Amino acid sequence: xxxxxxxxxxxxxxxxxxxxxxxxxxxxxxxxxxxxxxxxxxxxxxxxxxxxxxxxxxxxxxxxxxxxxxxxxxxxxxxxxxxxxxxxxxxxxxxxxxxxxxxxxxxxxxxxxxxxxxxxxxxxxxxxxxxxxxxxxxxxxxxxxxxxxxxxxxxxxxxxxxxxxxxxxxxxxxxxxxxxxxxxxxxxxxxxxxxxxxxxxxxxxxxxxxxxxxxxxxxxxxxxxxxx
Amino acid sequence: xxxxxxxxxxxxxxxxxxxxxxxxxxxxxxxxxxxxxxxxxxxxxxxxxxxxxxxxxxxxxxxxxxxxxxxxxxxxxxxxxxxxxxxxxxxxxxxxxxxxxxxxxxxxxxxxxxxxxxxxxxxxxxxxxxxxxxxxxxxxxxxxxxxxxxxxxxxxxxxxxxxxxxxxxxxxxxxx
Ligand SMILES: Nc1ncnc2c1ncn2[C@@H]1O[C@H](COP(=O)(O)OP(=O)(O)O)[C@@H](O)[C@H]1O
Ligand SMILES: [Mg+2]
Numbered sequence: 384x385x386x387x388x389x390x391x392x393x394x395x396x397x398x399x400x401x402x403x404x405x406x407x408x409x410x411x412x413x414x415x416x417x418x419x420x421x422x423x424x425x426x427x428x429x430x431x432x433x434x435x436x437x438x439x440x441x442x443x444x445x446x447x448x449x450x451x452x453x454x455x456x457x458x459x460x461x462x463x464x465x466x467x468x469x470x471x472x473x474x475x476x477x478x479x480x481x482x483x484x485x486x487x488x489x490x491x492x493x494x495x496x497x498x499x500x501x502x503x504x505x506x507x508x509x510x511x512x513x514x515x516x517x518x519x520x521x522x523x524x525x526x527x528x529x530x531x532x533x534x535x536x537x538x539x540x541x542x543x544x545x546x547x548x549x550x551x552x553x554x555x556x557x558x559x560x561x562x563x564x565x566x567x568x569x570x571x572x573x574x575x576x577x578x579x580x581x582x583x584x585x586x587x588x589x590x591x592x593x594x595x596x597x598x599x600x601x602x603x604x605x606x607x608x609x610x611x
Numbered sequence: 612x613x614x615x616x617x618x619x620x621x622x623x624x625x626x627x628x629x630x631x632x633x634x635x636x637x638x639x640x641x642x643x644x645x646x647x648x649x650x651x652x653x654x655x656x657x658x659x660x661x662x663x664x665x666x667x668x669x670x671x672x673x674x675x676x677x678x679x680x681x682x683x684x685x686x687x688x689x690x691x692x693x694x695x696x697x698x699x700x701x702x703x704x705x706x707x708x709x710x711x712x713x714x715x716x717x718x719x720x721x722x723x724x725x726x727x728x729x730x731x732x733x734x735x736x737x738x739x740x741x742x743x744x745x746x747x748x749x750x751x752x753x754x755x756x757x758x759x760x761x762x763x764x765x766x767x768x769x770x771x772x773x774x775x776x777x778x779x780x781x782x783x784x785x786x787x
Pocket of ligand 1: 398401402403421422423424425426427428429430
């Protein structure tokens with residue numbers, strides 16, 4: 384496939400009077416890690432939600448693998464998210480009653496992968512992310528760092544084309560967060576998954592191949608001066 | 612070279628003699644350390660030789676005569692270009708970075724652009740250090756962590772400084 388894997392063109396979103404996003408264009412190539420930076424309230428999450436097909440923009444279009452997705456039905460978009468996307472939220476959002484292993488196997492089960500294979504792949508990935516020894520623990524009893532590693536595993540276990548990570552280490556102390564990010568990016572690169580990494584911290588953004596800055600709902604061009 | 616640029620920046624607003632320059636430096640950038648007046652005059656002589664500053668008069672008072680200098684138009688151009696050229700992104704650029712931002716502010720040059728340019732260079736270096744560290748053994752990772760932490764300190768300051776400037780501009784109705 385030529386052209387970008389995922390592309391938003393001229394995206395605009397308004398919540399009542401608030402223009403959360405205005406004329407933003409951003410594309411991701413296969414396997415690329417891109418950071419979206421900006422202060423809180425600048426529109427980062429709104430941009431991520433548009434690109435991920437969670438939110439339908441008021442203006443502009445979104446395409447994935449050359450096909451428009453913003454005009455597809457809720458059902459088709461939700462199917463696309465399940466199959467081709469992975470999500471790492473800020474607070475893990477694991478199912479607390481399930482074990483860590485069961486949480487990671489869940490996306491595969493939803494994709495009709497057999498129980499045995501799903502469990503095997505989930506266990507291998509938990510090992511790779513260095514939380515294998517806690518696999519049988521209930522998610523509700525795990526530490527913050529463990530939960531985020533498991534959230535990374537759950538987002539990547541089905542080898543998605545794109546992983547969306549919205550402040551994935553925002554709830555962790557900086558040292559724990561650093562190691563979780565390292566694991567997230569390394570695992571995604573291993574699998575050839577692209578990553579859209581939303582963060583307000585430069586040190587987090589530096590894990591990406593490049594970054595864009597959102598300010599008041601627009602891409603901030605001052606962040607890309609012609610140096611020299 | 613950056614000390615003479617710094618002095619050029621302090622001299623730019625108004626002609627002044629070496630002793631006054633030394634005092635202005637100590638107040639804004641000395642951080643508890645006082646500059647030798649000899650170093651100031653030596654630097655002024657060099658600036659004069661390079662055509663960036665010129666001797667515009669001599670003030671006589673109680674003590675020895677004081678030579679008064681001013682920045683030339685060549686000096687103004689040199690200063691502008693220095694201010695807008697990002698520092699090499701070492702973890703130890705802090706004091707120059709601070710000085711450039713202050714000088715840009717005092718001279719109505721675009722301080723936000725000074726910060727934005729530096730930010731790009733710092734982030735690029737951070738990415739590079741990360742790549743190198745991850746390719747190596749534990750010691751190279753630790754060394755990368757160390758440099759990244761210093762770059763991060765600069766970047767946090769750049770972020771905060773940018774926010775402050777934005778806030779001040781908004782308060783004075785200057786924002787876009
Ligand atoms: N569901 C919503 N309803 C109303 N306003 C919203 C909603 N989501 C976001 N906003 C507003 O849109 C702007 C951008 O929000 P968001 O994309 O969450 O920013 P960020 O993720 O950068 O912190 C903010 O002003 C926020 O208050
Ligand atoms: Mg957000």
